[in-house]
Amino acid sequence: MERKFLTTGDGSLTIHLPEWDEQYHSKHGAINEARHVFIKEGLHHWVSSHNNASLAILEIGFGTGLNAFLTFQEAQKNNFNIHYVGVEGYPLPLEEINKLNYPELLNFPKSDFLKLHDSPWDKLSAISQNFFLLKQQRFFLEINETEEFDLIYFDAFGIRVQPELWTESIFQKMFTALKNGGMLVTYAANGNARRAMQAVGFSVERLAGPPGKKEMLRGTKK
Template identity: 45%
Template sequence: MNRIIEKTEDGSATLYVPELNEHYHSVKGARTESQHIFIDMGLKASTAGFPHVLEIGFGTGLNALLTLEAAEEERRHVHYTTIELYPLAWEEVDALQYSNHPLFEALHQAPWEADVEITPHFTLRKVQTDVGTIGGDRLLSINRSPFDVVYFDAFAPEKQPELWKEEVFRSIYAAMSAEGILTTYCAKGVVRRMLQAIGFRVERLPGPPGGKREILRGRKE
């Protein structure tokens, strides 16, 4: 697919995919959106001492970078598993100029299908597969430990409907720890009701500054 770099309103960049008419991040602010939805409402809301994080959609690596920064700032050990079927080349990501953090490239250059200690506080495991084909047992076998936090950051339901099926979320639910947290930018009623039917206790939370009005956070019951 063709991808075009576009600036967002907070000064950070994102990628636009003309074939899907979809952006990788909010045009209202790529970094602002990721920080609010996944770090502030997800990682920082978890009480796990050594959180195991699952990200659906590695994409540009921005969520992983922000999680690494939070782990270093809080000196909190994070094990980060990310699932991506179509990885971006480092050269394409580098052009976005997200960060001069010396470890940002390390996130992208790290080998797939292996635990890689990026820092003493952040271990990364990248898995190249289709999350739509993975069952709960397979998810657990990837990490060997239940997930405390899930970042669900796939393209919108109307762009990638196969990733927003109930069976995908049931697999994720089965692979989460008690009181595990799932966050997503998508606040559609159909998604909220599906999460509730699966067993999540769902909250509608304020969206990022200048961005979406609401986001969703589900806690496993």
């Protein structure tokens, strides 16, 4: 599938898929969206509500590695201990990753960003003393873990282009993979997605969304 680079509203790049008229991140700001949805309403909310800085995170859609990079940055700044699993069916080539401008805009070493991508697939890697990364090349339907994760970043392509990723069967896998008290955050606020999450047992909150989006969702496994 053809991919093109697109500059988003905050100056950060994302990858656009013309065939689907879809991109990997919000056109209103890739970094701003990721920070709001996954770092503020996900990572920091989980740490503050559990009073615990050690957690296991599952990312659905590793993609450009932006969410992992921001999480790694937060771990270094705040001394969080994180075991991070990123699932991706179609990894991006390194020549495209090299063109992304996240390290420059975040004022963080590009070598750290590339270390995330240079780490081997399907093998646990120590990116730092407190950040361990396991990238898995597999499809979301193949996820079958039970009570292994504290937090899920659900960053799949939108329901308009891949509705099969926003169904009760997928969210049941997410619910099962979470520990009790675990949380799932996503940029989406679609009613069908919210009802699917509720149907499998999530307690769902509608929160203020990132720039350009009115709402987002956070689900908790009670």
